[in-house]
Amino acid sequence: MFWHSNRLQDHRGISNAAPADAPLRSLPVAITQANSESEVVKTFNETRIHDYIGNLRFSISPTAFFQVNTLAAEKLYSLAGDWARLGPDTLLFDVCCGTGTIGLTLANRVGMVVGIEMNASAVSDAQRNAEINGIANCKFICAKAEDVMGSLLKEYLDTPQQQDEDSNSSANDEQQNEEADNGTISVDNKSDPQKCLKGESTEADHSHVSNKSTEDEQNSGRSSTVDGCSTMGPRFKNIVAIVDPPRSGLHPIVIKALRTHPRLRRYISCNPGTLVANAIELCTPSVERTEKGSNRGQGWRNMSNAGLARQRLKSMPKSEPFRPVKAMAVDLFPHTPHCELVMLLER
Template sequence: MEEEIEAPMTVESSVEPSKEEMETPMTVEPSADRKKEEKGYLARDEYTSERFKLEINNLPKYFGFGDLKKKLKQLGVNFVKIKVPKTPNHAYVNFRNEEDKEKGLKLLTGWSFRGNRIEVSHAKPATDILFRTGKPKKNDNKREHPAENPADADLPDEVKIQNSATPLWNLSYAEQLAKKSTIVQEFLGGLEQKIKETSSKTVTIPFEGIKPSPVIDGYRNKCEFSCGKGNNSDDKMVGFRYGEYRYGIDRVGSPSVCKNVSDEMKLVVQHFQDYIRSRTSSWYSGETHIGCWRQLTVRTSRLNHILIMISFCQGQLSPEEIEEEKKIFLNYFTQGAGSICKVTNIIFNVEKNKAGNELIQSELLLGDSYIVEKLFDFQFHVSAKAFFQANTQGAEVLYSLIKDSMKLDNETVLLDICCGTGTIGITLSNSVKEVVGIEMIKDAVEDAKRNAKLNNINNIEFIAEKIENVINKLVKKYSQHRLVAILDPPRAGVHRRVIQTLRSAENIKVLGYIACNPQLATHNLVDLTRPRSRNYQGEPFEAVTTTAVDLFPHTPHYELFILFQR
């Protein structure tokens, strides 16, 4: 899966309360609405371990972080991370999912650590940083932006936005590839060590290097741009939020300096900004939940399609006023100054002014609800919110790598697990006997079926189901064929039940794993290789080769393809 970063995150995905927050007495009980706003990031469609957290109390007065981590592992607690605040005898443990959290609760209940009987309970998610009220920090009054990272305070805004959106922008492309190659090798070294810890066997995972992106600048085919206030109090800025959110910064900078954004997108952003500045309605504030213009999503394709989707909060406007706004907006981009952008599709979403931005109306103002993208010789319908690799030409490099590494032929049956809208299975369908795509999200499966029909692919089947519910039937059905699997999961990987299921499917001898965030997927990679046991039946897989593909130039992100065999 793509490392889905359309703009710098405006809420850290997992944060703990500061010492000041815990110690500062509350003089007024926050309202229910205020409490909801403080946890508004939980309503977003993104993974955060803040949803699955336990609080541990009555720890020994002096204990080391590493010691606590080791003890929890020995207990069998499957945690994501541990946070130890400055408050004594106290810690937080975050988990990947509800099941792991509940298991951790059972294992920790009644546990004694160095003679102390541990108290464990469910913990509330941390407060969004912008809503924290701590004591003023020393020298805050000396800064133009008190919450700003002191190291960045004197940098020009153009540098700040590039540092935030494209952290590797000031390196040559050769230097970027070298840096990422080092990052991958360091990760593989750590993975080798973890595999050794579980199997007592020394392993070496070969690394075949990193494949460059065919296009380095302007490669993103989708970006999400926020509306807000600029650094110099410029109102109704459209671009990326930047600055360290942990320092309380919530400003918007122009993407005009960002190398990963295409000229076509930059032109749309500029004209959208000009348009909303001409209107009386204000930009939407995620802190106060006041205002209208919240977000602009832009999708482009190699076939010269440009889709824009507007997120507009209703504010105090009447339905009639909103309808008038739509008409003026449509005219601007079809007949007015914005027509130079040659937008082909416009979706106008109206949302409630509240945390979570509840959609109350979505209207297609121009064109279809999707654009058409070309990948190799195939075409795909891509809707505004659908997952599609952000770097189309880079995706072709990745999919070609998969085809060559797995030695696909007309005797092979390919299981495309977490198939999404079917891009991998469809592009590889000409190289195999049959493809079976498995995806638990039904809407994605419907998109995949439409894309297969669009390309006249007849040797492909898509199943809307969990892999553990269908794998045994599929293994039996294709017992006389060469059965291989490709696993392209979300960035946090899949639940261990999926790995256990694949381990037990003895007919699957070859498995390809695509990791867009290898660190988060480590638990999957280790479980594929751990020795046979009651929980992990079937022979373990062995990582025989790894190759990185740079789908995200100017950023630290990459895709890692790992080929497993047994």
């Protein structure tokens, strides 16, 4: 007998993507019993599906993103991992991690994975997927990447001394100003290290950090030690961000946080959509500051993403640029005009 589940998300509006909290309804499915001509109509209450990428099993909520072409997705993630030169001394940020696919498929090649995802169901899935597959060195954070990227980089990479220096730097001041302008939150850099170890959220209430048994991690030596999260910085030598954002791309605050943290040396994008615009901001050498706000009378609304990226560059704090190293298209959607693109930036 084949078991099916049909779920419909009820959303009335002009958007083509329903909000995550739109109600889900089960649709009756006609099934045919083996050795029988008759059809039975049933409604299944199973709200999740299961799929495999490589030898890992994934449990997926109805509102969570999951690549449909799992064989090609496996190749895409593995290619990203190869280019990132992963090893036990690697701390991997899986930005826009969905159900944890990239981080979990690469977890056995790195010291630690920190996944960031705004869809709470997907974050629960990621946590569950780590458990199903016996993976202990991944943490998943439920938040918008633009709200937490800067604070996470500080939390995981900076020594307390560096944090003090940073807090005096103009780059940090600017970021805080920008965060304030955008109504986002900044996390106290000197957050309680024990909180960090226990995987408790140091963010505002809407954020949620989940991690698999901290005890497991400490025993395996794959995560932080009793010294607290600030000791993790020196422990990891290769800091990599793999970003797989939606078509609208990464928020400029995330780009700025990644570009201005000097310890992040490799950036891999798995999404071609706004890659050009992001690469402009990540790879253009710092320029002397020009007057802010002069766009020579050009309307912001008519500007391309690349044009906007060039404008934002003018307020990018002085920082070492990345350089584009290589890119490869991966055809996840054969016979359609869409395809994914892996691109490696390094510095």
